[in-house]
Amino acid sequence: MDPTAWQLWLIAAIVLGVMEIKLSGFVTLWFAVGALMASLMAGAGLGFNSQLVVFTLVSAALFGASRTLFKNVFMRDAVHLKTGAEAMLGQEAVVTEALAEGHGGTVRINGELWMARSLSGPLPEGERVTVEQIEGLKLWVRRPSASHEVALQPVRQKKENASWD
Template sequence: MDLTPTAWQLWIVAALVLGALEIKLSGFVTLWFAVGALASALAAAVGVGIDGQLLLFTLVSAALFAASRTIFKRAFMRSASPMKTGVEAMVGQEAVVTESLAEPHGGTVRINGELWMARSLSGPVAEGERVTVEQVDGLKLWVRRPSASLEVPMQKKERA
């Protein structure tokens, strides 16, 4: 009795292993490789050579992976806005003044646990007050009191 596994049996084992990984990982990635392995098992059962089996596995897996990413992105991400990170995410957030913001040099604010140099767009601001970040200019924040008007005063160019 010959116990040597045939190619289609090896592809079935690969599909089962990849299917079990999909259950454990749940990322809809290894599922498509499992389906590709099943397609290759069918090809091996009808007598396709190893080159054809590997080509079929690659094509089926890649096609399903690409199609699923496109479908999932369109179905589940259509209303998602792009994620803002870094200084881009600070605009509109509240900060607490840790060193009063007075003309002409400004002061310091704490935002997200970090200290930043800041200048006020709405006049002097006392220590402890809350302000809203309006813009980021290099390493300096331009802030305003939440109740202040949204008019931006004309800025004079400072001489070095």
């Protein structure tokens, strides 16, 4: 029994489908569907070049559409996971070295010590503060109950106006 083009495409679709089950990438499924469509086109009598075009177009279209589909349908309610310095904004820290007016100290946040400056006046050791802004390796903190009497300046202006750097 001599295999014809549609049988070869069908075997390719089955192999790619099995690979999809075994692998965790969710990629080969679209190539399996493309091979299945090429098999149908071969069965309908289209030439080999037409079969390749159908395989390529179907696979590429499904591959491209799957990212959009998953992002817009399945991930629409997903929350952006904050990591690194971005995750510290709004978090609570504990003053480990008093923060004096015009001078920095240190705070402990997530088990790490960070240099800090106060936006709400002097802060004694042991006081709980909230991280308001991050400038390089310095945290700008304030008492959680403090009103926002000191407006936060953009980082560039702080560096230009700061005399303690």
